[in-house]
Amino acid sequence: MSGSTAQEARPGPGNGRAVLIIDDEATLARNVATYLERLGWATQVAGSAEQGLDCYTEFRPDVVLLDHNLPGLSGLEALGRLRSIDPQACVVLMTGFGGIELAVAAMKQGAVDYLAKPLALGELKLLLERLLTQSRLESTVDYYRSREAESSGLDKLLGRSAPIVALRDRIGMLLGAERQLTDGDVPTVLILGETGTGKELVARALHFGGPRAAQPFVELNCGALQQQLLESELFGYEKGAFTDARQRKLGLVETAEGGTLFLDEIAEADASTQLKLLKLLEDRRYRRLGSVREQQGNVRIIGATHQPLEQMVREGRFRADLYFRLRIVEIHVPPLRERGDDVLFLARHFLAWHAQRYRRPVPELSAEAEGLLMRHRWPGNVRELRHAMEQALLMAQGAPLTQRELAFLAFDGLAMPATAAAEPPVGAAPADEDLNLERSERRLIMTALQRCGDNVTQAAKLLGISRDTLRYRMERLQLRGEG
């Protein structure tokens, strides 16, 4: 079987990929086409640049193999035209012997690669496979990036209460100002708020609504890693930098180049990481672990913490210069208990969302359930509410939700009383309450893990202990969790 001419396209049977061969040496072009068709490519052959350009728009090949010595337009000229029809066109220029200068010119004009003639078919096969993998990777990245962008925006920060409306306004104003920036050098932002209030949602809204939206958004929880790991994760390392460094690894600063690096729990960074972050913010410079060479980095840093950072600065536990450099813009995310009726608004939103996930009818909230939701203190904030609504939905039996389905909120020991007066006096526990310490500890840990979808880092925050302490206690009690 030979390759189809431009007038006659024959789709290949296998990989669904197509190649256009533009070459006036008909026999050679046909041989290449036959070889590629055997490998599962659909092919078309054009004998001139003009014919190839006509064919490109209709055939939309994944790759163009373009000869340079053509009768009319040259390969380089055709390359320019192809790239103006389709800036994503993936073109490989075929050059004769000694065509290095030509190859360089082609790459400068956007060719993805070049091949020297006479063609080695094995080399061509390897090149096409590499281009295929690369374009699959690129389209996968594009897919995830657009999916991420769709799920991240100011409109995802739900709520109608005054503090949330004010928060959205503040973010909107910042984004508006960033759009006017002439140098794209967006300010550093520090987001403060209790755990689960939506700090990450705010960071995402800033990135995906801002001028860096098409670049990566990379996040790192500084509290989830030991300090040396944190540094190597952030700045990368050279081969041999430490015992396990078998090959060079890029850090997240490099991965986020041009985009945003969201550092959650930034208060957990130790003195050495703080210093390196300061240098990155001040001079835009950093160094991979084990490297003598400094690198230039262009990332926007957004930090977040639930810790009282200002107090930590006063106590000498966080660098003052880094704190001031971070909080060029400071954003406070209010706790859920200060958002009034938003509790009910969000509860209904999450109930509807989970109901759709589980293919169940959306349960109503009884007045009794509403009262309970409004009285609860929500120490885990919106995240806790989201998990609570999932649990309630699973308990629901068709009727409106009552106290029964939400009983876990009242008795799990993590709910704080709405007023001090409601707090039971010490020693006033009912006679039949289980006071066994180990059982209580197990119950509290299980409740926290359940609320956080088994995420140990989040559960530790909810319990007010470090992740390591929680891990230790879980091991002792033989409990399981993730993260």
Ligand SMILES: Nc1ncnc2c1ncn2[C@@H]1O[C@H](COP(=O)(O)OP(=O)(O)OP(=O)(O)O)[C@@H](O)[C@H]1O
């Ligand atoms: N206003 C909101 N509207 C809708 N969903 C929200 C809102 N705020 C938070 N959420 C949801 O609550 C969960 C926790 O939010 P997020 O991770 O942004 O909180 P956080 O403050 O960064 O938490 P942590 O301090 O533990 O890192 C997420 O599932 C998020 O989508």
